[in-house]
Amino acid sequence: MLDSTLPLLSQGYAWLPDLTRKQGGGVVRTRLLGKPAVALRGPAAVAFFYDEAHVRRRTALPEPILSTLFGHGAVHTLDGEEHRRRKALFVSLLTDASGIARLAEHVAEEWERARKEWRTGSRLTLFDEVSLVLTRAVCAWTGVPTEPEEDVRLLARDLVAMVDGFATAGPRHWRARRARARQEERLAGLIEEIRRTDPSGGDTARPSTALRAVAAHRDADGHLLDARTAAVEILNVLRPTIAVTWFVVFGAHALHRKPELRAPLAEDRDGYARAFAHEVRRFYPFAPFVAGLAPQDVEWRGQRIAEGTMVLLDLYGQNHDPELWTDPYTFDPERFTGREPGRDELVPQGGGEVSGGHRCPGEDVTLAVLSTLLPRLARLDHRVPGQDLRIPLRRVPTLPRSGFVIEPV
Ligand code: HEM
Numbered sequence: 001m002l003d004s005t006l007p008l009l010s011q012g013y014a015w016l017p018d019l020t021r022k023q024g025g026g027v028v029r030t031r032l033l034g035k036p037a038v039a040l041r042g043p044a045a046v047a048f049f050y051d052e053a054h055v056r057r058r059t060a061l062p063e064p065i066l067s068t069l070f071g072h073g074a075v076h077t078l079d080g081e082e083h084r085r086r087k088a089l090f091v092s093l094l095t096d097a098s099g100i101a102r103l104a105e106h107v108a109e110e111w112e113r114a115r116k117e118w119r120t121g122s123r124l125t126l127f128d129e130v131s132l133v134l135t136r137a138v139c140a141w142t143g144v145p146t147e148p149e150e151d152v153r154l155l156a157r158d159l160v161a162m163v164d165g166f167a168t169a170g171p172r173h174w175r176a177r178r179a180r181a182r183q184e185e186r187l188a189g190l191i192e193e194i195r196r197t198d199p200s201g202g203d204t205a206r207p208s209t210a211l212r213a214v215a216a217h218r219d220a221d222g223h224l225l226d227a228r229t230a231a232v233e234i235l236n237v238l239r240p241t242i243a244v245t246w247f248v249v250f251g252a253h254a255l256h257r258k259p260e261l262r263a264p265l266a267e268d269r270d271g272y273a274r275a276f277a278h279e280v281r282r283f284y285p286f287a288p289f290v291a292g293l294a295p296q297d298v299e300w301r302g303q304r305i306a307e308g309t310m311v312l313l314d315l316y317g318q319n320h321d322p323e324l325w326t327d328p329y330t331f332d333p334e335r336f337t338g339r340e341p342g343r344d345e346l347v348p349q350g351g352g353e354v355s356g357g358h359r360c361p362g363e364d365v366t367l368a369v370l371s372t373l374l375p376r377l378a379r380l381d382h383r384v385p386g387q388d389l390r391i392p393l394r395r396v397p398t399l400p401r402s403g404f405v406i407e408p409v
Helices: 005-023 043-049 063-070 080-094 097-117 126-142 149-164 171-197 210-216 227-257 259-267 272-283 315-319 363-379
Strands: 028-032 035-040 290-293 298-300 303-305 310-313 405-408
Touching: 005 028, 005 035, 005 315, 035 043, 043 310, 063 149, 063 171, 063 227, 080 097, 080 210, 080 227, 097 126, 097 363, 126 149, 126 210, 126 227, 126 363, 149 171, 149 227, 171 210, 171 227, 210 227, 227 259, 227 272, 227 363, 259 272, 259 363, 272 315, 272 363
Parallel strands: 035 310
Antiparallel strands: 028 035, 290 310, 298 303
16 A cells, blocks of 8 residues: 555645545545544434544554644643543633633633734734734733733744644644744743742742743642643743634634624624634645544444554544535535534544543634634724635645735725
């Protein structure tokens, strides 16, 4: 069987759906990074994939992804009790409704502040503006210093670089490594400072910020995280919050392509912005798939998956599977008006349970940020000048080539 690493790099998001089509669905077999691999999709496959008896994470993620996107020792790489204990930290920080409402307030405030600086007729790149808005907001929310301004701008650029450079071997990748090393060092320093000024290790019954909660967190063995791992985990709150910038820009793209959606989004009645946000997450390409390793011989629908096989869950493919979605390549928020998607149906951020499994704990944050910014964008008087809005599927992660330039009027 041919190794698919090169086709993956050259075809990007189209690689796995193409392979699935060619092999006629079911369990898709290939090789990746020199290992046998299978790819699955569909709600039943999601439940199979998130069962630890079938798929484990430790050692599944290649070093280049750890040194850019997630960080060494990150929650993404843990299994069993160790994972559940670390994950509980993220779940408590990221799914508390009043905490999320506070983040949404910071986001709205920072958007207003930025908007006041946009001059009529000037051209600005929405991607850059939103990444800065979100960096300021998430710093204020997590307790990371918001001064001096140059540090916040550098952090915004570094967080973007970490997301942008994880799936390539070129200069973007090296930029991402440097960005991660720089920010891990800086944040480890902040964690050490918190612990120095509070000899209990930052322990309080209710830590006041996410930064303090991470500083005070004890793993399954009862020890505080070493400062570098703590920095990795605070970055695992900051970086993916900034990653929502990609979805905001995709939302702007959808509005531009379908101007008739602008009025309902601007009004945001009956949860329309949330339905719109779900459709942005379904329709546009972001995380292509998630991966783990079979810890023993397992069986899926009568087919054997040998121990050590890499198991991929095709997120992008599932979100465009014609068996699950009518006209999957049509952008239509009505799919989600008046209903929430099923647990394992819409999977842009993984599937299964949040607490027990590896499902993204940041879906509420993502939806809150999108529901805050997209109606404001729909209400902003602006023009979209001629530019290259193509979204290359070969590039991971991808974006409209221009970064989406707007002209406030
Ligand atoms: C742009 C929006 C986002 C996308 C596309 C996204 C996507 C994902 C995906 C695909 C996973 C892996 C699921 C798996 O391994 O099975 C994940 C995990 C994770 N995400 Fe997100 N995410 C987003 C936003 C967020 C936000 C806003 C946060 C936090 C503020 C966050 C924090 C995490 C963490 C900590 C994990 C690791 C969970 C674990 O391994 O148990 N994500 N995300």
